[in-house]
Amino acid sequence: MRLSDLTTMRVGGEIADLVEAESAQQAAEAYERLVRTGAEFIVLGGGSNTVASDDPFAGTALLMRTRGFEVLDETDDAVTVRAQAGETWDDLVAMSVERGWSGIEAMSGIPGSVGAAPIQNIGAYGQEVAETLVAVEFLSAETLEVQRLEAADLELEYRNSAIKSGSLTGLVLSVELRLRKADGQSAPIRYGQLATSLGAETGDRRPLADVRRSVLELRASKGMVLSDDPDSVSAGSFFTNPIVSKAFTHSLPEDAPRFAAAPKTRADGGETEAFKLSAAWLIERAGIEKGFSLGTGRAAISSKHTLAITNTGGATGEEVAELARYVQIRVLSEFGVQLVNEPVLVGLEI
Incomplete structure (x- = not known):
């Protein structure tokens, strides 16, 4: 098995060992074993936020395949949902929209797993996980004990958390979110482009299903929904704003x-x-257009969105990293701004 088989960018070398966890207990036992032995390992969910070297990975890939969600608490106007870390994020969003719960509908179509959501503090179109996150079930790498961490413990910031920054190390086993019962209506729309697509004004509310459909259409127009679109062979937005x-x-x-x-x-x-x-604006104004590439052209800027780097076919991890470094240099030279990569890099540097 190669990391390229497990990541949406489709780059990455052979894996020495692969462990698939289909329950929280299996995940915890595998993680504890890896930590105790001091083995090199990475944790993968949907693989949508990982870009890896094509060199062989000598360690273990722990693949989170835990599934399911449950209602923990319910009142007249809200509901607390716990989702397993390996659950597909968009499946959770679809379920919440179907049941009339608002708070994450604008994050429809974001690829990846639920467990990665609080680590990255994912967000889109005016919503982010920090607004609905209650707590995570967390296996600490230091104590090897499972603990409940409140949202405040994670120090959530724009596309960052204490887990991502490394001040907390461990494995997210499940995630709790507090969603609003809103009679099928969305939370107030904050993002201008989304409001326009719905024929609304910012601050308006619209049917949840309509918001989800519009978000999916907007993301698809930018190649940001996993599909047979060649531009979707990427890690999504490569740089943070x-x-x-x-x-x-x-x-x-x-x-x-x-x-x-x-x-x-x-x-x-x-x-x-x-x-x-806007990282996309900086990239474009630095002279890098949609579809731009270097060398072989196998790694290229998306033809739909300058914030994404795509694998047009047969790209290596180093070719992706080389293009990313070039983008950074151009933006730094033009504006004095250092762009920071959003995906996790394995065996690569930019």
Whole structure:
């Protein structure tokens, strides 16, 4: 088995060992065994956020195949749902929409597993997991004990968490979300493009099914839904949108998109006003167009969205990394902004 068989980018070398966990107990036992032996290993769910080297991987790939979700608590206006880490994220979204529960409908079509959602603090079209996350069931690598971590314990930020940053190490076994009962209506729409596609204004609510359908259509138009579209052979958005200080925005062209972000805490305990930039806009204005490629052309910028790097056929992990490095250099040279990769890199550096 190769990592290319387990990742949506379809790159990666031979795996020395593969363990598939179909229950939380199997996952916990396998993880504990790997930690105790000091073996090299990676954990994979849907493989949609991993880009790997084509060199052989000498360790173990722990494949999360745990499935299912259950209602833990229900009131007149809300419901708490627990989903197993290996459950497909979009299946959870589809279920919530079908039952009339709002809070994650704008994240329809995001590939990958439920367990990865809080690690990455995934988000799209004005929603992110941090807004509905209650807690995770977490197997600590330090104590090898299962504990319940509240959302606040995860230090969730834009596409980041204490788990992703490494201050917490362990395995997510399940995820609890608190969703609203909304008579089939969505949460207030925050994202302009989504509102326009629905013929609505930001702040309006629309039927959950309509919001899900519009989000899937928007994502498909950008090659961001797993399908037979060649542009979907990717890891989704390859770079996160940069967060910069208000002072830095003055160095950018006036038409550069910028959006208010959560304030950054300074060393003295104070806060600095922060803004989120559009990585796609920076890439395009740095002269990199849709479909751009280097060398063999097997790794290319998506023909639909400059934020994605695609495998057009037979690309190696190093070719993907080389293109990513080139994009970084162009944007840094043009704007002084260092783009940060969103996918997890295995055996690669950019």
